[in-house]
Amino acid sequence: MARFDDQVAIVTGSATGIGYGIAKRLGCEGAKVVMVDFDSELGEQAASELAARGTPTELTLGDVAEPDTAERAVKQALDTWGRIDILVNNAGIGGVNGNIWELEVEEMDRVYRTNLRGVFSFSHTVIPHMLERDYGRIVNIASIAGKEGNPRMVPYSATKAAVIGLTKSVGKELSGTGVRVNCVTPAVVQTRILDEFTPEQVAYMVERIPLGRTGEISEIAALVAWLASEECSFSTGAVFDISGGRATY
Numbered sequence: 001m002a003r004f005d006d007q008v009a010i011v012t013g014s015a016t017g018i019g020y021g022i023a024k025r026l027g028c029e030g031a032k033v034v035m036v037d038f039d040s041e042l043g044e045q046a047a048s049e050l051a052a053r054g055t056p057t058e059l060t061l062g063d064v065a066e067p068d069t070a071e072r073a074v075k076q077a078l079d080t081w082g083r084i085d086i087l088v089n090n091a092g093i094g095g096v097n098g099n100i101w102e103l104e105v106e107e108m109d110r111v112y113r114t115n116l117r118g119v120f121s122f123s124h125t126v127i128p129h130m131l132e133r134d135y136g137r138i139v140n141i142a143s144i145a146g147k148e149g150n151p152r153m154v155p156y157s158a159t160k161a162a163v164i165g166l167t168k169s170v171g172k173e174l175s176g177t178g179v180r181v182n183c184v185t186p187a188v189v190q191t192r193i194l195d196e197f198t199p200e201q202v203a204y205m206v207e208r209i210p211l212g213r214t215g216e217i218s219e220i221a222a223l224v225a226w227l228a229s230e231e232c233s234f235s236t237g238a239v240f241d242i243s244g245g246r247a248t249y
């Protein structure tokens with residue numbers, strides 16, 4: 001019996017990078033997976049790869065910031081498998097690097113839409129279905145930037161801090177139920193998101209990791225898999241560090 005046999009997971013931003021790694025890990029351990037992404041080409045490719053590995057897979061294409069995307073993902077999960085056990089709010093963008101006085105106000109709106117509105121929208125739509133069965137595990141992918149505040153990354157740092165705040169609030173809202181809500185705060189992992197940043201910005205972030213290396217997608221996926229499991233029963237509204245020692249709290 002695998003850890004996620006019979007369970008259904010929705011993973012946003014899972015066409016590539018950390019999201020794909022999480023989808024793969026949950027699938028390897030028996031979960032059926034609804035992948036959500038707005039990149040149709042990468043999404044189709046990732047969904048076929050996951051299915052070819054033996055994971056029952058559905059793909060919902062759309063922008064996580066649009067409530068319609070969450071509604072379609074939920075419908076796809078329920079129509080196909082009749083339940084939702086796990087939600088991983090992973091979709092995120094890095095944004096343009098620059099000091100706050102150099103960035104357009106619209107850049108803040110753009111980053112907010114994916115990084116925070118998307119997490120709100122999926123949580124808002126999925127939670128009522130978890131409450132019906134009094135079981136659920138929600139894992140939000142925040143960032144060390146949300147705890148420490150990276151310079152020249154204000155929209156990213158601020159929205160990731162907000163994901164931490166959202167996690168703490170929703171964890172308390174659901175504390176009398178069987179639904180647990182937690183988040184993780186990774187430091188740098190080599191994925192496509194780094195293409196959004198200048199080489200100097202990436203160097204700034206990597207230099208601050210005491211373990212002297214970047215994180216692996218599989219390392220993030222392993223922690224998320226535990227937080228998504230029944231074994232994670234006494235933690236909620238909590239922030240789990242995975243920053244190679246950068247976080248001091």
Ligand SMILES: NC(=O)c1ccc[n+]([C@@H]2O[C@H](COP(=O)([O-])OP(=O)(O)OC[C@H]3O[C@@H](n4cnc5c(N)ncnc54)[C@H](O)[C@@H]3O)[C@@H](O)[C@H]2O)c1
Pocket residue numbers: 012013014015016017018019036037038039042062063064065090091092093094113114118141142143144185186187188189190191192193194
């Ligand atoms: N890579 C890192 O160093 C790092 C560190 C800390 C936190 N994170 C967080 O991890 C998560 C995954 O990042 P990643 O590094 O794998 O990035 P990535 O760019 O490799 O992958 C992000 C995925 O999300 C999708 N996506 C982006 N915006 C979307 C939207 N509005 N609607 C639907 N899909 C959307 C993209 O198409 C892509 O498939 C993000 O929340 C990111 O902030 C990453």
